Amino acid sequence: MLAGALLLAACSHDSSLPPFTASGFAGDQGAVRIWRKDSGGETHLLSAFSPWHHGNTTLAEYRWQGDALTLVELNIYGTPPEHIRARFDDRGELSFMQREVDGQKQQLSSDQIALYRYRAEQIRQTSDALRQGRVVLRQGRWQANRTVQTCEGETVKPDLDVYALERIERRQNHSSAAVSVAWLEAPEGAQLLLVANEDFCRWQPTEKHF
Structure with a gap:
């Protein structure tokens, strides 16, 4: 898959990378979108996991000061939400922890904390x-002419393959409003990531407020 090739494209450190970036990849279980800001020695990262079929959308927020993890915050939009x-x-010592499910507050086990630390380092890498x-x-x-009105207000024409375009149009044909699309662009090409009826732009982070 293109996502695998994109991940392998990592090489040496490049100081020209912008401080605020948005990226993502297609995993086995679902699509992952990642927003990141590096400023003043702090790394702030937000990931959104959307399952392909069944399961719950999860938003995960992380903060590091240098290489030290300082915050893990997860919102799992299930029934009930968590x-x-x-x-x-x-x-690096734990100073606060809490799990809340349906209004009930619980403590986290040391194994759970270790798992969240591991996942944080995985998503940062x-x-x-x-x-x-x-x-x-x-x-x-x-848009009707196979263009996209981006969340930043631009009108662009994604360089997607025929299969991806047909997938979008099938979804659009069953929706009374314009569907949202998310796709990846890289030197290796473009890949459709998500098509949905929800408005992705409504909650997409911006550099100023992230």
Whole structure:
């Protein structure tokens, strides 16, 4: 898959990378979109996991000061919804943890904390590779002439293959409003990531407010 080639595109550190980036990849279980901002020695990362078929959308927010993880916050939009928050001090020691399910607050086990730390490092390493490979996430509303009105207000024509275009148009034909599309652009080509009736632009992070 293109996503595999995109991940392999990572190479040496490139100081010209912009401080705010959006990227993503197609995994086995679903699509992952990643927004990241590096500023003042802090890395702030937000990932959105959307399952292909069944399951719950998950938003995960992470913060690092240098290489030290300082925050993990998860919102799992299931029934009931679940919220998890863990903070770490400058020595990497756990300073706060809480899991809330349907209004009920619980503590997290040490194994759960270790798993969240591991996942945080995984998503950061993936983000590093995607940024180095110049894999860029684009999102917006589909238009009748096969263009997209992006969340930034541009009108663009994604360089997607025929199968991807037909998939979008099938979804559009069953929707009364313009569907949202998310796709990846990289030197290796373009790949459709998601098509949905929801408005991706309504909650997409911006550099100023991230």
